[in-house]
Amino acid sequence: MSEIYLMATISDRNQVRRFLALYKEYNVTMLLQAMGQGTAASEVLDTFGLEASEKAILFTFVTGEEWKKIRQGLQRQMRIDIPGTGIAFIVPLSSIGGKKQLQFLMEGREFQKGEESVLKDTKYELLVVIANQGYIEPIMDAARVARAPGGTVIHAKGTGVEKAEKFLGVSLAAEKEMIFMVTKKEDKNGIMKAIMQEAGMDSKAKAIVFSLPVTETAGMRLIEEDEEEPEEA
Secondary structure (H helix, E strand, O other), rough: OEEEEEEEEEEEHHHHHHHHHHHHOOOOOEEEEEEEEOOHHHHHHHHHHHOOOOOOOOEEEEEHHHHHHHHHHHOOOOOOOOOOOOOOEEOOOOEEEOHHHHHHOOOOOOOHHHHHHHHOOEEEEEEEEEEEEHHHHHHHHHHHHHOOOEEEEEEEEEEEEHHHOOOOOOOOOOEEEEEEEEEEEEHHHHHHHHHHHHHOOOOOOOOEEEEEEEEEOOOHHHHHHHOOOOOOO
């Protein structure tokens, strides 16, 4: 039994092809790429002889055993420990919308699902929805009906979707939207179910949803107070 992780890689945009080539060596080709901007202070850049640069964020999914091997490759081949090369980290998934979605995320690679995340005492979860571009409204409408407070959208472009398509039996668009929603743990399953029913793989949105454990939060007070208000007689 093993766990599945969301792996994120942040690097200069001109290094993306090198990272993609490395991950392909480990049979990891289904990635989502989003753009970003570095914000390091000028004195930090000066210390390391670096220049401010545009960043790329790569998202993919790996098992614990795959991460150990990939981390060694990042250190040996990419020299990721050298300042300015990039950073990679993993976050454990606590649940996934369905078996077919799991096969898609793992590209059919060998994986024996274990129990949900060991972080059992978390009060909140981060729901992440990956969907075809242009279907934010129906996804959020379904989520709000199931008590989701709101979400943040990031535009991303998928790579390797051609390989992953065979596990779903449908054609997938490369342009994607990633929606992030922090929800109460007890509302998670209902929200995930609502999204999959209204915007799942049988719809044009082709949404995939999974959750990540959140250990601490700030800024959720109004939501908590609203839920604690007694109902009028």
